[in-house]
Amino acid sequence: MHVELTILMPCLNEAETVATCVGKAHAFLRRRAVEGEVLVADNGSTDGSQTLAEQAGARVIAVPGRGYGAALKGGIAAARGRYVIMGDADDSYDFGALDGVLGRLREGNELVMGDRFAGGIRQGAMPWLHRYLGNPVLSFVGRLFFRVPIRDFHCGLRGFCREAMRSLELSTDGMEFASEMVVKSALHDLRIAQVPVTLSPDGRSRPPHLRTWRDGWRHLKFLLLFSPRWLFLLPGLALLGAGSLAMCVIALRPVQIGTVGFDIHTLAYAGGAVLLGFQMVFFAVFTKLMGIRSGWLPEDPRRERWLAHLTLERALALAVALFVLGIGLAFQAIGAWSETGFGALSPEITMRSVIPSVTSLALAGELFLAGFFLEALRLPLRLGGRRTKRGMTVLDQELQ
Structure with a gap:
């Protein structure tokens, strides 16, 4: 069967939200009559996230290498769809509202970035330091260094052509994978677009995996080394x-x-x-x-x-x-x-x-x-x- 779209979710101990995300993704595929799959790239969860994702209808693969980038690389390698839309499994992005991303991919764009600043950031969804300092500064540096008109460099919801992304040979394993994807796409002249997306407070009771200063420095270091x-x-x-x-x-x-x-x-x-x-x-x-x-x-x-x-x-x-x-x-x-x-x-x-x-x-x-x-x-x-x-x-x- 021809699979047009893979909805990919990296996962590490997301038992509270992964089933909800998978359910929304399947609802989107049914509503738009898209031949697709929901793929969960599990990065070593110990809270039963794998079982919950499978029961909700997802295909689950185990990625032994630790890190956000490692999980996404494993998921991209295992994806069957012509297009891949990735997003966090913490219910901060609405997988039932992927029409804009899929539409821009079908128009021929090879990378489609979500723009949370245009789509809306709900109360409590993003820390003040990330919203007014970290993301704007790093996104400005990315636009300046690589001449790519992306307003939100680090949006976790994005879509891409699977074969185009595989050709970039992405290599980082940590959070800087998000920057590597955009930077290499710009350096290799891929067609890039952006669409508004909404960021909501995540549904987890535990702190996020992101570490502000450590991961911010890793992003900045990557941008500098590639320029x-x-x-x-x-x-x-x-x-x-x-x-x-x-x-x-x-x-x-x-x-x-x-x-x-x-x-x-x-x-x-x-x-x-x-x-x-x-x-x-x-x-x-x-x-x-x-x-x-x-x-x-x-x-x-x-x-x-x-x-x-x-x-x-x-x-x-x-x-x-x-x-x-x-x-x-x-x-x-x-x-x-x-x-x-x-x-x-x-x-x-x-x-x-x-x-x-x-x-x-x-x-x-x-x-x-x-x-x-x-x-x-x-x-x-x-x-x-x-x-x-x-x-x-x-x-x-x-x-x-």
Whole structure:
């Protein structure tokens, strides 16, 4: 039989509500005459949730790996439907009102997110900290980093095309699975839509599994790691640009802005900003390339062709130029020292050469090492002496 829809519920000790949720889901399938199934992915319940779900008409599978993401991965792997709509088994979402989600899936969208802020959050359904700080901030970060117009990144009710989601090879086991699903869908250009949904207070007498600060940090960490551009590149370029500008100006003469003066002490901090910014830019390059080669970031032919121009030989040539510059500035400082008979020096004069010299020499060393590390990252991935398909990228082809 063709199964159009699987209604998937992750479950861990939801004896008080799972039967109600399964009953509502079956009622929806009957009302809309949808060929479907209700699937409960049990994550090790000890309160009899499995039996109650089966008695209510659900197909129950056991997922041994612990965690919200692990349960959903197991459920997605076992789903029979062309589409999957997932939601928590705590009766906070109405499984009898899935018309909007299913309709958008039938229109061709591959991921349909619920929007609790548009559909309504009933009194007591979401803690104040989650409603006004956690969810809005993390959703804003997600929209900013990945350019996806999703207002509610962490809504637990969402639908997706089963095969499209399987192709993303989702890997996280914890609560950050919710972010991984949206982020990878955006990175792989899946068609994404959102529909209003209502969040009600859950029907459990026990506290929820979600831990505010721990799980919030795991979501934020995931968003940062999957966006080397915002984690490393943009802050690094800002530091590198500001530090270089300050160094070039102050190395010539002190700068006075109103009653505030900037001299050699600011010059030293500018040198630190240049070094840190340079490292962050290369960390962005390393992370992007490593993510593509390892498969957790999608291939980007345009950027790989750009990176193909950043060869070891060019890095070494630039490192030599920076080294020569640093040595030249050092000799300039030594010349000023010799004019005093190698005696006491005025820091306000000599440090304008010494600090840029040290910065240039340090940059030369970092660039020398970074060039070799980048070359190591470009080595083809091998399994049993054979190059894997994912290991051969556009960058490899350009280098051959």
